[in-house]
Amino acid sequence: MMIILALAVAAPSTGQELGGAGTIQGTVKDPTGAVMTAVTVTIVNPVSGFRRETTTDQMGKFVFRNLPPNPYHVAVSAQGFETLGQDVDVRTAIPINLDLNLKLAGTTQTVEVVGHSDLLESDPTAHTDVDQTLVDKLPIEAGGGLNQVITMASPGVVADSNGFFHPVGDHAQTQFSIDNQPITDQQSRIYSNQISPDAVQSMEVITGVPPAEYGDKSSLVVHIITKSGLDSPKPTGTLNAGYGSFKSPSAELNAGAGNTKVGDFVSFTGLKTDRFLDPPEFEALHDHGTSQSFFNRLDAHSGAANAFHLNLQAARSSFDVPNT
Numbered sequence: 001m002m003i004i005l006a007l008a009v010a011a012p013s014t015g016q017e018l019g020g021a022g023t024i025q026g027t028v029k030d031p032t033g034a035v036m037t038a039v040t041v042t043i044v045n046p047v048s049g050f051r052r053e054t055t056t057d058q059m060g061k062f063v064f065r066n067l068p069p070n071p072y073h074v075a076v077s078a079q080g081f082e083t084l085g086q087d088v089d090v091r092t093a094i095p096i097n098l099d100l101n102l103k104l105a106g107t108t109q110t111v112e113v114v115g116h117s118d119l120l121e122s123d124p125t126a127h128t129d130v131d132q133t134l135v136d137k138l139p140i141e142a143g144g145g146l147n148q149v150i151t152m153a154s155p156g157v158v159a160d161s162n163g164f165f166h167p168v169g170d171h172a173q174t175q176f177s178i179d180n181q182p183i184t185d186q187q188s189r190i191y192s193n194q195i196s197p198d199a200v201q202s203m204e205v206i207t208g209v210p211p212a213e214y215g216d217k218s219s220l221v222v223h224i225i226t227k228s229g230l231d232s233p234k235p236t237g238t239l240n241a242g243y244g245s246f247k248s249p250s251a252e253l254n255a256g257a258g259n260t261k262v263g264d265f266v267s268f269t270g271l272k273t274d275r276f277l278d279p280p281e282f283e284a285l286h287d288h289g290t291s292q293s294f295f296n297r298l299d300a301h302s303g304a305a306n307a308f309h310l311n312l313q314a315a316r317s318s319f320d321v322p323n324t
Helices: 132-137 146-153
Strands: 002-010 022-029 040-045 050-055 061-067 071-077 084-089 096-101 127-131 157-159 165-167 174-178 181-183 200-207 220-226 236-244 248-258 262-273 289-302 306-319
Touching: 022 071, 040 061, 050 061, 071 096, 084 096, 127 132, 127 146, 132 146, 132 200, 146 157, 146 165, 146 200, 146 220
Parallel strands: 022 096, 174 220
Antiparallel strands: 002 306, 022 061, 040 050, 040 071, 071 084, 127 200, 157 165, 174 181, 200 220, 236 248, 248 262, 262 289, 289 306
């Protein structure tokens, strides 16, 4: 099965991030109002473990793209100036602009204790945030698909045989939103091929009554933001191979690179196992299967008004239906 997703937009004023991810951008100035270059700007979410760091350009500007919807703490530090912090809540794709003015460091030192209440979740919708740091720690197999991640990381979701999972008791009422592209078909392993967890930057798993912007399905909505190569001047990637129980060799390759204007991320996973559909028996007959998945995301920003986002996915699987 092959899925091709293409999105493009031209905004009238500021460059809006595509796919539901947020953007925080701004300018750092000194007490006189002059812009400051090469200043370190950090954004963190201590709850999810999310952290990024960048420096201001020649115009004193900085930008963080592809941010999952969450509260964040932005900190600015420069030698000779007091560290400045500000809490920001990202909920939409509309860019958030910050105008940060640093103060000169004084000769005296003070200790200020501040409770960052804004970093606590204030969204009334019942949901679970799953960050890539959590996905990396889960005991899942390469090419296992998102079902395993959702089952292990979300309350109210239980696993069943043959790759099924039941959110709030109904496996047929699940909607995936991948970079704002709705997928309402069955995503259990016996029905279709899923996007690899390696391509996921973050997930918001919504249980119960879904928000109005999703609709259609009533048991579970999985809002997914994929990884991007934007703002990655140094190419980075991972290559993993393994062998597990039930004669299960696996391999995965992930790589991303880009700058502030163009970025590309690619992910490939492969799996071969004698327990593909995971039936209830300890030893299943005729349960051999293989799967391969390829994902590529391309981002391009032309100036401050135009953005282009293209997702490409190709996946296939071949498996037996076990005798149970």
